[in-house]
Amino acid sequence: MNIKILHPCPQCGGEVSLEETDRMLACPYCRVRLHMTSEGPFRYALNVAKPQGDLIYLPYWRFKGIIYRAVSFKIDPQILDATMLALSGAAAPRSLGLRPQTLPIKFAIKTLPGAFSRPDMIFDKALTQIEKQVATIKKPEEEFEKAYIGETASLVFAPYYLNNNTLVDAILNKPLGKLPDASADAIKSTLVENPKWEPKFLSAMCPYCGWDLKGDKQACVFVCGGCRTAWQPQGKKFKQVAVGTIVGEGEQVVYLPFWRIEPEVEGMELSTLADLIRVANIPKAVQPGWDKIPFVFWIPAFKVHPHLFLRVSRQVTTSPFTGEIETVTPPSQTYPVNLPLAEAVQSLKVVLATFGKPHRTVFQRLPKISIKPKKAMLVFAPCAVQGSELVAQELGFAVSRQALIAGKDL
Numbered sequence: 057m058n059i060k061i062l063h064p065c066p067q068c069g070g071e072v073s074l075e076e077t078d079r080m081l082a083c084p085y086c087r088v089r090l091h092m093t094s095e096g097p098f099r100y101a102l103n104v105a106k107p108q109g110d111l112i113y114l115p116y117w118r119f120k121g122i123i124y125r126a127v128s129f130k131i132d133p134q135i136l137d138a139t140m141l142a143l144s145g146a147a148a149p150r151s152l153g154l155r156p157q158t159l160p161i162k163f164a165i166k167t168l169p170g171a172f173s174r175p176d177m178i179f180d181k182a183l184t185q186i187e188k189q190v191a192t193i194k195k196p197e198e199e200f201e202k203a204y205i206g207e208t209a210s211l212v213f214a215p216y217y218l219n220n221n222t223l224v225d226a227i228l229n230k231p232l233g234k235l236p237d238a239s240a241d242a243i244k245s246t247l248v249e250n251p252k253w254e255p256k257f258l259s260a261m262c263p264y265c266g267w268d269l270k271g272d273k274q275a276c277v278f279v280c281g282g283c284r285t286a287w288q289p290q291g292k293k294f295k296q297v298a299v300g301t302i303v304g305e306g307e308q309v310v311y312l313p314f315w316r317i318e319p320e321v322e323g324m325e326l327s328t329l330a331d332l333i334r335v336a337n338i339p340k341a342v343q344p345g346w347d348k349i350p351f352v353f354w355i356p357a358f359k360v361h362p363h364l365f366l367r368v369s370r371q372v373t374t375s376p377f378t379g380e381i382e383t384v385t386p387p388s389q390t391y392p393v394n395l396p397l398a399e400a401v402q403s404l405k406v407v408l409a410t411f412g413k414p415h416r417t418v419f420q421r422l423p424k425i426s427i428k429p430k431k432a433m434l435v436f437a438p439c440a441v442q443g444s445e446l447v448a449q450e451l452g453f454a455v456s457r458q459a460l461i462a463g464k465d466l
């Protein structure tokens with residue numbers, strides 16, 4: 057479940073409600089569209105309407121995403137949505153439960169009254185602990201590979217009071233117990249006031265031609281309808297993204313985005329189309345010249361349910377497209393890019409595990425295989441709307457429109 061954040065519009069001051077996955081602030085009052093970035097993770101705070109004393113905010117890592125684990129010769133995707141106290145010593149509740157989803161949230165910025173405790177636990181460690189909690193309900197299996205995809209890692213600060221070393225939950229106004237002096241001092245030593253954690257806002261305008269950049273609120277790549285280029289926010293600027301469009305025919309066309317990634321594979325012979333035929337054991341004779349055509353992965357650049365994500369990646373990667381790609385963005389409606397390249401890259405080994413044959417051997421070799429991207433391009437594939445499905449003729453797959461809608465919340 058997404059959390060909702062309230063933030064004043066930087067241009068007109070009107071209060072805007074944002075979803076945690078939104079990367080665009082679209083103000084309903086003055087109509088400005090601003091892309092949001094953050095140095096480090098986005099930081100939020102649970103809001104206390106009328107504080108009864110000096111507030112201190114303790115940090116919790118929040119993870120929301122999908123873990124793909126290669127276990128016992130199958131891929132086992134699991135959706136995780138959890139919080140974990142980001143202080144190693146503090147005697148405070150370890151998780152926030154459903155509070156982030158049910159209480160008003162703001163960005164953790166200096167206008168909030170109180171002091172913020174700096175986390176002393178890195179995100180990876182918190183994630184390991186979250187996984188351990190999940191693992192206790194499942195029986196242990198041999199794990200060959202693990203990837204986190206579509207993840208949101210943010211910090212949520214929860215309000216407490218520290219009254220004579222008694223920790224008090226500031227939302228329920230409920231004492232949680234007296235802390236040993238050392239623990240209370242440890243918390244006090246991490247406190248900072250007025251942290252400079254404001255999100256940064258970037259005007260969604262094409263750096264080339266000044267046209268409004270298109271992309272929905274969750275998009276991580278924006279498309280310019282004027283000069284047909286694509287842009288990705290990086291720091292305080294937009295950086296151009298290599299882009300292409302598969303030339304297609306027919307009406308009612310929607311363009312779905314894919315990351316076309318030419319990999320450098322170590323630990324397995326997989327650099328050409330001929331290698332793919334062998335690795336995936338595709339019942340096709342290797343044609344002359346195929347040992348010169350580079351092997352590429354095709355990974356959806358949009359969030360969908362994990363099983364569908366794996367199926368589409370496998371289908372498109374193993375039925376390679378060799379037709380024409382024009383190096384511009386599509387002439388008409390594009391589906392938003394909401395899965396960044398970096399996350400698509402993390403999925404490559406898991407995708408390889410779905411098509412490599414024999415399965416058992418490939419799984420066992422996974423820990424010794426490394427895959428790095430050599431070249432990457434964002435490619436839009438035309439899809440025809442056929443009833444409740446989107447059919448991509450050129451790439452040879454179909455997805456239900458309902459699955460795309462459901463995927464946006466992941």
Ligand SMILES: [Zn+2]
Pocket residue numbers: 065066067068069070083084085086087088
């Ligand atoms: Zn505004």
Ligand SMILES: [Zn+2]
Pocket residue numbers: 262263264265266267280281282283284285
């Ligand atoms: Zn432009």
